[in-house]
Amino acid sequence: MLTVKNLTHWYGQADKPLYENVDLSFDSDKVYTIVGASGSGKTTFLSFIAGLDKPQKGDIFLDGKNIKKIGATNYRKHKVAIVFQQYNLLTYMSALDNILTALSVTDSGHKGEKQYVLDSLKSVGIEEADAKKNVQKLSGGQQQRVAIIRAMLVDANIVIADEPTGNLDGENSAMIIKLFQDLAHEHHKTVIIVTHDPKIADQGDVKISLEDREFVVA
């Protein structure tokens, strides 16, 4: 369980915070969707729970342990997997090598299991030939699927996604959302997705909206 306690953050002036004293918690096996106006601070919030940045005030606990104690790099390495809107992959290698790299960097259990990676990619419609091509030769939808498979195969239990379908058409988006649901429901991970798309927001198990500097859990 990921718990956010008393989180306050501002850029520049302390008297104009993005949000104050935020308390939220995220459970495994669930898909959380966060919606909110542009500039409301969704990405900023994700950067805290992803261990990429530190809030001005407040703490984040993973299973009761402060992530400051775990250490940001360590936390990113073993606890969270991040999927961005784009540029998720190392452009100088294949999809297969991207995932093998991630497994190796994160020292995950499936490290070096080439066939397992190929099978997983195949399960989302990426054939071996495509898996071995340079990733830049894959479509945007395919690239996002590679990023999600990467999040699936690493040991990290929390998957954080910022507008993962932002660059995709409806059909591809639906496929991606289905994959995130699998991550939560079948792979027992905590999935937190920031999105603009109300259709996607509705497909989460828990919907959180960031309105008027408040996180509101629906």
Add this chain to the structure above:
Amino acid sequence: MNYLKRSMLYLTHKKGQSLLLLLIMSAILVFVLSGIIIQNAAVSATNSVTKSAGTTISVSANRNKMFSKMRSSSSKSKTKTITTPTVSNTKIKEAGSLSTVAYYNITNTASVNASSFDTVSTSTGSQGGGMMKGGSGASTGNITIDGVSSTKLTSSFISKEDKIVSGRNITSSDANTKNVVIEKELASSNSIKVGDTITVKMTTSGKKKIKLKVVGIYKAKSTSSSGMPGSDPSNTIYTSYTLPATITGTEGKSSTVTYTLSNSAKEKVTTKKIKSIINSSSFSVSSNDESYQQLLQPMKNVQSFAKKIVWLVAIAGTIILGLIIILSVRTRQREIGVLVSLGESKLRIIGQLFSELFVILIGAMVIALLLGNFVGNKVGNQLLAQQETTSVSSTSGANGGPGGGGGAPGSSQNGGMRGGAMTSQTTTSAANKKALKTLNTSISPSSVIKLGGMGLVIIALAVCVAAISILRLRPKDILIGE
């Protein structure tokens, strides 16, 4: 799948960029290597100068002593004679057999008058003629007999001012013979050929005639610049060192000898030893390593220049590579962001950068080793050639001074007194100049190690510079900054 493998994937994917880096790196290393090669070559050349016969020790009359003697004697009698001090040939030989001596050349001089032939007088003859006859009335003749151990070892022959054009050299086996080598002009103006016999007259009271056998003809490069016929180089006859001794009545003795050392570093010890062997206050035993120092100078210049090349190129290379890497880090922000978001440590990201450059360094080393020797050789010898010209011109300038100003009437140029320090200096510099004309450039294992070390330092510094910009990237900025 560690960062080393990532490096390889990166390099092979970005072929163009890798190739460009390889070229730049190779260029840097070629320069560094040629610097190292030139430096090494200059160092070993310098060492070989030390070992080779660079320094001479000359044993010649102690002039101060000689002249003070002359003055004191002239106060008593009107007709004074300068007796050049001599030393026995046995002592000379003994000193010559010292292990630090490479070879030696005895020089004895005598003055005689031409008998069966005419001397060569300098073309214009405006100052010559009469003066010559008047002068010859004294103990100075119009022909200078230069007795040497070997003409080949004689300064003017080594420096190629004099050159055998027909017949042969005077060698040590000519000792105790009356074989001579005469100048071409003297020969042609008197129609003398190799094998002919010529006659000279002694200047002393008896005016005894001596028959000489011509075994060779040499050509003197310079014609006399002074108007005095006695100093016209064409009137110098080379013989064995024994003949002038016979003429001056000092058989078995010699007045000047120049020892050339096999190792210039042994100069002091050898001088001491020779002094104790000669054991006479009438002689000054002086070493001359000026020519050795003079030869060393261009080498030292090349050395320091090469050192500067190495440093300049290394610094410039580091800056260039550093800038390129900083630029590439900027374009690689996303890639770095992906790795950071995966939890890769920045240190390993820097490690990847380093290993990419390391692979390029290895490639560039291979290219540099293939090209470096060639470039080093060319550049090194070019540098040396330049150094040579400057040093040669400075040497000839110094020597040209006294000779060229010979027109002045008061010049104490004395036909009977040659050899000594001046001669030996030109001897050695001429000998070694030849040896140092080319730098022997080659790549030694230590040069390769040095090059590798330099290369490593260059890429390490470049990576450090880039690392600063990587470390400054905040993870979130990497991800959000587009």
